Amino acid sequence: MSNTCETVGEFPPLPPVRRRSKRLQKKLHVGEYKEYGFAVSFHLRESLSPKDSDEFWSSFIEHLIDKRGLAFGGGEEGYITRYGTGSATEEDREAVSFWLQKHPQVVRVVIGPLEDAWYRPGKSAP
Helix, strand or coil: CCCCCCCCCCCCCCCCCCCCCHHHHHHHCCHHHCCEEEEEEEEECCCCCHHHHHHHHHHHHHHHHHCCCEEEEECCEEEEEECCCCCCCHHHHHHHHHHHHHCCCEEEEEECCCEECCCCCCCCCC
């Protein structure tokens, strides 16, 4: 049996996915060690003073992110995941959405779905 393709445009079948040891799965954050997070986007009122902006960010981090054991990176467009190891949950998404929507300084909120925090959508894990 030949390993070459008979017609132009055909590719040989991909090799089967190799089994990975638990240690390697953990290192690559795949399989049972996959971690999830979500994107968040919101806009603060244009008329917000620098002092009010500082108070908003302090409250956001202290009363929402730290209290729930989350990590946040970014600004008005950012990403949230679990601090340390683990994943953000659907309840975390709902809590962030609720907190931002009820805050008087925030005018628009968009919360993304839970997604793999280590590998972008459309990019497969190694």
